[in-house]
Amino acid sequence: MSQVERYVKSIEFLRELFMDMDAMAEPVMGIRDWDDSVCINFCGGKLLASTDGPYSKRLVMKSALIHASTDVVVKGGRPLFCLNTLIGLREDVRDMAESLKRQARAMEIPVLGGNTLFEGVEPRCSITVVGELILKKPIRDSGAREGDSLILLGEPLWGSQEERIQKAKTLFRAWYQILDSGIKVNASKDVTKGGLNPTMYEMSEKSGREFDTLEGIPLPVTRNLDNFLLSVSGENKKEIKEIAERNKCLLYELGSVK
Numbered sequence: 001m002s003q004v005e006r007y008v009k010s011i012e013f014l015r016e017l018f019m020d021m022d023a024m025a026e027p028v029m030g031i032r033d034w035d036d037s038v039c040i041n042f043c044g045g046k047l048l049a050s051t052d053g054p055y056s057k058r059l060v061m062k063s064a065l066i067h068a069s070t071d072v073v074v075k076g077g078r079p080l081f082c083l084n085t086l087i088g089l090r091e092d093v094r095d096m097a098e099s100l101k102r103q104a105r106a107m108e109i110p111v112l113g114g115n116t117l118f119e120g121v122e123p124r125c126s127i128t129v130v131g132e133l134i135l136k137k138p139i140r141d142s143g144a145r146e147g148d149s150l151i152l153l154g155e156p157l158w159g160s161q162e163e164r165i166q167k168a169k170t171l172f173r174a175w176y177q178i179l180d181s182g183i184k185v186n187a188s189k190d191v192t193k194g195g196l197n198p199t200m201y202e203m204s205e206k207s208g209r210e211f212d213t214l215e216g217i218p219l220p221v222t223r224n225l226d227n228f229l230l231s232v233s234g235e236n237k238k239e240i241k242e243i244a245e246r247n248k249c250l251l252y253e254l255g256s257v258k
Helices: 003-007 009-025 064-073 090-107 161-180 196-207 234-246
Strands: 038-042 045-056 077-088 111-118 124-133 149-153 187-190 211-213 228-232 251-257
Touching: 003 009, 003 196, 045 064, 045 077, 064 077, 064 090, 064 124, 064 161, 064 187, 077 090, 090 111, 090 124, 090 161, 149 161, 149 234, 161 234, 187 196, 196 211, 196 228, 196 251, 228 234, 234 251
Parallel strands: 077 111
Antiparallel strands: 038 045, 045 124, 077 124, 149 228, 149 251, 187 228, 211 251
């Protein structure tokens, strides 16, 4: 089974199953959009929310909260808080909870609640992140335009917990400077489940555009990277590269939109 089949097409039935739910809430971005986060109008502003997991204990001990938060951040949101659901033996649950607390303090995304079940099963954790949209509209994964450049912002979030935290901070700092500068990003998506292949496929399909990728991309295309795939105009690419350089944030050029 290909990465696209496993991570994209295999769950499309869920979109059809829940499609009519949008009519109950009239979200800005909901089931019909099938994007990284849900976006709703709330008290004069807009909230973004995303649930991710269930993560294995191995990933929770390193960077699960960071991975969960990128779904909100990449859409143009600033995380406000998170909730977690933990299951496993007491010792495993404690280990995961303590790791999440370290990540929450480092990334300034407080854990404000959740649910816990002690049970003799493989330890797992799911995380919901809620944030505020800092733009007028969320950046969808369906907005790639003909002539756009495809770039990957940030280095892969691999390594020890401390290394991943520092890489995420660098990525988030550069990203928020891009947004604060008013630079138009036509489409964005974090590179998570299945890696670049399904991420680019999904953005291409939703945008109704063909992606012409360069040969020799210096990264694995089937591994989670957790950096940001962006579709931007050539003019805006130049400004983004300058911001990335100032923040010592890696940037990869991947190709163009046809």
